[in-house]
Amino acid sequence: MFSMPVVNLSFFVLALSTWLITRSNAADLTPSPHPSNMPPHKPELSLSHWSHETPPTQPPKPSPGCGCEPSPEDFTNMKQYEAYKVIKRFKGIITSDPLNITGTWVGTKICDNDEINTYRGFYCDTPPVTTDLTIASIDFNGFHLGAPTLDGFINGFPDLALFHANSNNFSGTVPDLSGLPYFYELDLSNNNFSGPFPTNVVPLTNLAFLDLRFNHFEGPVPSQIFYIGYEALFLNNNIFDSSIPASLGSSPVEYLTFANNRFTGPIPASICNTSRTLLEVLFLNNQFSGCLPYEIGYLRDLTVFDVGMNQLTGYIPLSFGCLSNIEQLNLAQNSLYGMVPDVVCQLAKTGNLVNLSLSDNYFTSLGPNCWDLLHTNVLDVRNNCIVGLPNQKSPIECHFFFSLPRHCPYIAYMPCEVNPRRNATCYDRTHWPWHFDHSPPLLH
Numbered sequence: 340m341f342s343m344p345v346v347n348l349s350f351f352v353l354a355l356s357t358w359l360i361t362r363s364n365a366a367d368l369t370p371s372p373h374p375s376n377m378p379p380h381k382p383e384l385s386l387s388h389w390s391h392e393t394p395p396t397q398p399p400k401p402s403p404g405c406g407c408e409p410s411p412e413d414f415t416n417m418k419q420y421e422a423y424k425v426i427k428r429f430k431g432i433i434t435s436d437p438l439n440i441t442g443t444w445v446g447t448k449i450c451d452n453d454e455i456n457t458y459r460g461f462y463c464d465t466p467p468v469t470t471d472l473t474i475a476s477i478d479f480n481g482f483h484l485g486a487p488t489l490d491g492f493i494n495g496f497p498d499l500a501l502f503h504a505n506s507n508n509f510s511g512t513v514p515d516l517s518g519l520p521y522f523y524e525l526d527l528s529n530n531n532f533s534g535p536f537p538t539n540v541v542p543l544t545n546l547a548f549l550d551l552r553f554n555h556f557e558g559p560v561p562s563q564i565f566y567i568g569y570e571a572l573f574l575n576n577n578i579f580d581s582s583i584p585a586s587l588g589s590s591p592v593e594y595l596t597f598a599n600n601r602f603t604g605p606i607p608a609s610i611c612n613t614s615r616t617l618l619e620v621l622f623l624n625n626q627f628s629g630c631l632p633y634e635i636g637y638l639r640d641l642t643v644f645d646v647g648m649n650q651l652t653g654y655i656p657l658s659f660g661c662l663s664n665i666e667q668l669n670l671a672q673n674s675l676y677g678m679v680p681d682v683v684c685q686l687a688k689t690g691n692l693v694n695l696s697l698s699d700n701y702f703t704s705l706g707p708n709c710w711d712l713l714h715t716n717v718l719d720v721r722n723n724c725i726v727g728l729p730n731q732k733s734p735i736e737c738h739f740f741f742s743l744p745r746h747c748p749y750i751a752y753m754p755c756e757v758n759p760r761r762n763a764t765c766y767d768r769t770h771w772p773w774h775f776d777h778s779p780p781l782l783h
């Protein structure tokens with residue numbers, strides 16, 4: 340494998356940090372301009388590379404003969420000539436271009452285009468191994484281009500590292516990018532893609548960012564995607580409808596955004612094994628069911644955990660009191676019940692918790708730290724079954740809910756209490772050394 344030379348790395352890191360800094364958290368669920376819609380940094384061109392070029396103010400040298408088609412000699416190098424042909428072919432299948440972007444895709448200056456403003460959306464760099472300046476990054480964010488396919492286009496640039504196309508009207512199948520050794524970031528958000536999960540991305544082991552938000556992808560999400568080194572996996576606002584595979588535990592993912600789909604089944608206990616990396620989880624508005632896994636309490640770096648509007652049930656595990664970095668905890672609009680653990684409310688005092696949304700569940704009681712939070716904007720427990728609080732469910736509705744059988748265990752174990760150094764490892768549930776019981780604590 341090649342290692343990225345310094346120039347490419349700084350180029351890449353800059354693009355990444357822009358992306359990370361401009362988004363406050365993965366809770367950005369709006370289809371409006373992608374957080375990375377700032378144009379990628381254009382690397383400095385070395386003068387020696389370009390000193391033989393005609394200044395852009397002079398008219399292009401007419402090619403001999405009819406002058407209709409440029410020939411390879413008109414380009415700085417063969418890579419740019421090949422890129423020219425790929426762009427020309429793609430231009431021919433564009434179905435809509437309200438901003439006249441393709442009007443700038445003219446001439447032979449594929450890379451030397453700063454002053455003459457041609458080839459908008461294309462950014463050049465020198466790939467590893469060669470000194471030829473060529474297209475390394477494509478950023479079409481907000482261009483509103485329409486095309487029936489990207490096949491033959493993205494995969495036509497052998498040195499491409501990034502393709503960003505937020506808010507366009509591309510459709511068809513996602514091309515096979517396995518021939519692109521440097522490719523690591525794919526953003527197809529807010530387009531017109533449909534059909535099954537694009538399995539062509541599964542073999543791309545270098546892919547660190549995959550953003551498929553706001554399309555019409557449907558069906559299952561393949562379990563293999565969690566064996567890829569994604570740092571960010573944005574699948575929200577599609578029609579995915581599988582359960583989340585247990586392979587999630589193998590993933591080094593930091594941002595996991597599955598909101599507004601039709602995902603089903605329990606949150607896998609294997610999520611525990613992502614504790615070294617996972618920062619933000621957005622699962623809201625799906626059809627997740629089952630008990631809240633106690634293993635979530637191991638996710639020590641988690642800052643956002645949003646599972647609102649699902650069908651989750653059971654107690655909030657005491658282990659949630661170990662989420663010392665949590666800022667946003669949204670469990671609203673589920674069927675959770677029992678006592679709200681006081682150790683969780685305590686995180687608003689000892690930790691970073693600023694929003695604890697528990698409304699529209701069946702919680703029955705609050706500890707003293709929780710009562711304190713009621714006077715702030717932090718805790719929302721509207722529409723539960725808490726005696727003595729206003730805006731609760733009717734006693735009949737609560738009584739009916741608690742008359743039905745419930746199966747979730749109450750687990751009075753806090754991994755951070757047993758191992759205050761917070762390096763407890765995930766236990767296999769079948770070998771749990773501690774006792775838990777099924778009887779609900781403190782039900783009225």
Ligand SMILES: *[C@@H]1O[C@H](CO)[C@@H](O)[C@H](O)[C@H]1NC(C)=O
Pocket residue numbers: 439442443
């Ligand atoms: C698009 O831009 C090109 C180049 O600037 C210009 O020649 C052409 O007239 C424009 N087309 C439209 C429809 O504005």
Ligand SMILES: *[C@@H]1O[C@H](CO)[C@@H](O)[C@H](O)[C@H]1NC(C)=O
Pocket residue numbers: 483484506507508529530
């Ligand atoms: C895609 O095309 C539809 C229909 O022409 C249009 O309403 C929509 O705004 C377009 N979307 C984008 C992101 O350009």
Ligand SMILES: *[C@@H]1O[C@H](CO)[C@@H](O)[C@H](O)[C@H]1NC(C)=O
Pocket residue numbers: 485486508510531533
């Ligand atoms: C979106 O894709 C559908 C096919 O899935 C196609 O019929 C439709 O024309 C596309 N819309 C646009 C605006 O490209």
Ligand SMILES: *[C@@H]1O[C@H](CO)[C@@H](O)[C@H](O)[C@H]1NC(C)=O
Pocket residue numbers: 588608609610611612634765766767
């Ligand atoms: C976490 O990973 C370890 C080691 O790979 C494995 O033995 C364990 O079963 C995993 N835990 C869960 C909950 O998947």
Ligand SMILES: *[C@@H]1O[C@H](CO)[C@@H](O)[C@H](O)[C@H]1NC(C)=O
Pocket residue numbers: 645647669694695696716
């Ligand atoms: C807290 O989070 C909930 C759910 O995400 C949200 O609806 C609410 O507006 C937030 N409250 C505050 C005060 O930010």
Ligand SMILES: *[C@@H]1O[C@H](CO)[C@@H](O)[C@H](O)[C@H]1NC(C)=O
Pocket residue numbers: 758760762
């Ligand atoms: C936890 O980590 C600390 C330092 O990293 C180490 O000293 C300690 O032995 C570890 N504890 C366990 C139970 O692994």
